[in-house]
Amino acid sequence: MNDKDLLRYSRHILLNEFGVEAQQRLADSRALVIGAGGLGSAALLYLASAGVAHISIADGDVVDLTNLQRQIIHREETIGHNKAQSAAQTLRAINSEIDIEVLPARLLGEALEEQVARADVVLDCSDNFSTRHAVNRACVRFRKPLVSGAGIRFDGQITTFDLRDGSSPCYHCLFPDRTDAEEERCAVMGVFAPLVGIIGAMQAAEAIRILTGIGESLMGRLLLLDARTMNWQTVKFKRDLECAACSREHAPPSKEQEYATT
Numbered sequence: 001m002n003d004k005d006l007l008r009y010s011r012h013i014l015l016n017e018f019g020v021e022a023q024q025r026l027a028d029s030r031a032l033v034i035g036a037g038g039l040g041s042a043a044l045l046y047l048a049s050a051g052v053a054h055i056s057i058a059d060g061d062v063v064d065l066t067n068l069q070r071q072i073i074h075r076e077e078t079i080g081h082n083k084a085q086s087a088a089q090t091l092r093a094i095n096s097e098i099d100i101e102v103l104p105a106r107l108l109g110e111a112l113e114e115q116v117a118r119a120d121v122v123l124d125c126s127d128n129f130s131t132r133h134a135v136n137r138a139c140v141r142f143r144k145p146l147v148s149g150a151g152i153r154f155d156g157q158i159t160t161f162d163l164r165d166g167s168s169p170c171y172h173c174l175f176p177d178r179t180d181a182e183e184e185r186c187a188v189m190g191v192f193a194p195l196v197g198i199i200g201a202m203q204a205a206e207a208i209r210i211l212t213g214i215g216e217s218l219m220g221r222l223l224l225l226d227a228r229t230m231n232w233q234t235v236k237f238k239r240d241l242e243c244a245a246c247s248r249e250h251a252p253p254s255k256e257q258e259y260a261t262t
């Protein structure tokens with residue numbers, strides 16, 4: 001780290017738990033962020049400003065006027081542009097020292113696996129079940145820590161599946177996929193703007209703590225926020241030994257099965 005880095009990140013380095021070592025770990029790390037919407041906006045802004053040196057952003061959508069109410073990484077002038085590209089533009093203006101990779105498509109199949117395999121931490125900031133399950137399967141396969149957030153109406157949730165640890169539950173243990181599962185989309189349901197910022201910032205906090213080894217992750221704890229009252233609830237959960245996604249009792253799914261829902 002040079003003098004400029006020491007100055008830029010000095011408020012981290014001053015923390016007893018952090019120091020130069022943890023900051024250096026961020027400089028050696030790669031985070032994969034799936035989705036540059038409301039959750040991704042807050043998560044990406046903190047990852048980039050905090051000095052995570054390699055950030056890959058995947059999003060196939062374009063910025064729309066209705067996104068600007070809560071997707072704070074985008075600007076009026078990037079309406080109509082790809083969200084990953086728009087997000088990268090903002091991040092480069094904040095921190096020109098880091099490397100940002102734009103993946104302007106919905107990651108599927110091998111492309112998703114390739115990205116997960118090279119990441120040190122994966123943040124699921126997507127808005128649909130099929131992406132969440134596909135990202136989970138890739139993280140199970142490559143044993144990557146997965147920080148999962150969601151927000152709709154006034155309801156938020158966040159947890160971490162630290163799949164480096166064999167005892168960690170996966171997303172599928174908590175939410176077994178059902179073909180009849182009803183999607184709750186912001187477009188129909190509405191969403192309280194700061195809710196996705198709160199959850200997205202927490203996803204960044206989790207990712208940074210995982211990359212640096214500071215504290216204790218949310219593994220096995222699901223936090224639920226009711227933003228009408230600001231009440232938080234903690235639900236503890238365990239690995240499902242029969243889980244179709246992570247149980248060693250099951251044969252690994254075939255490629256067809258694996259990507260059937262994507």
Ligand SMILES: [Zn+2]
Nearest residue numbers: 170173243246
């Ligand atoms: Zn599982």
